[in-house]
Amino acid sequence: MKNLIVITLLLLTSSPLIAQQNEFIDDSIERLENSRKYLLLVADMMPEEKYDYKATEESLSFSENLMHIGFALDWHSQSLIGNREARVYQTDTIFKPANKTKEEMMARIDQTFxxxxxxxxxxxxxELNIELDYFGSTRSKRQIYMLLADHITHHRAQMLVSMRLNGLVPPRYVLYQ
Known part of the structure; x- marks a missing residue:
């Protein structure tokens, strides 16, 4: 009887945490879906002949930013969260823009999302509470999802600047992405 009481208390006290974590997953999925739609709209609006454009010599090109988002999305989700062996950025060809058309890059990004x-x-x-090494810092899987969202936004913003510098008006910002 004592064990039944302990188990019942544990279930009652931990259920709000489980609900919050489920809400976090649902919110993260919604954010990724919205981010995908907006990123693909941005990618589609840039003419293919401008995909090699760099805002500065040191910057990534428009296509490099796009594919870097895909690489990071793959790495964060599949390697850190999913435990698949990580791709090596320097030798990876799946997420390099070389010899890829605009449509091929957009399809790769869509598939990665x-x-x-x-x-x-x-x-x-x-599992969201599991902590991992993240560039020498300890981060939970929950934090890694938040870091991923920031990373996507960071590189997408660079793509928007490239659009502006080429006289294009980026699509209107969509909330919650």
Missing amino acids: TEAIALLQDVVPA
């Missing part, structure tokens, strides 16, 4: 969202849908809420 699909894979990341599918992985997140299968995450057990308690």
Whole structure:
């Protein structure tokens, strides 16, 4: 009877945490879906002949920013969250723009978002508390999802600047992405 009481108390006290974690997963999926739509709209609006444009010599080109977003999305989701062996950025060809058309790059990005969202849908809420090494810092899987969202925004913003510098008006910002 004592064990039953302890188990009941544990379930009652931990259920709000589980609900919050499920809400975090749902919110993260919604954010990734919105981010995908906006990023693909940005990528589509830039003419293919401008994909090699760099705001400065040191900057990534428009296409390099786009594919870097895909690489980071793949790495954060599949390697850190999904435990797949990480791709090596320097030798990877899947996320390099060389010899790829605009349509091929956009399809790769779309597929990478699909894979990341599918992985997140299968995450057990308690897994969000697992801590990992993240460039020498300890971060939970929950924090890694938030870092990923920031990273996407950072590189997408560079793409928007490239559009402006080429006389294009970027699509209107969409909230919650």
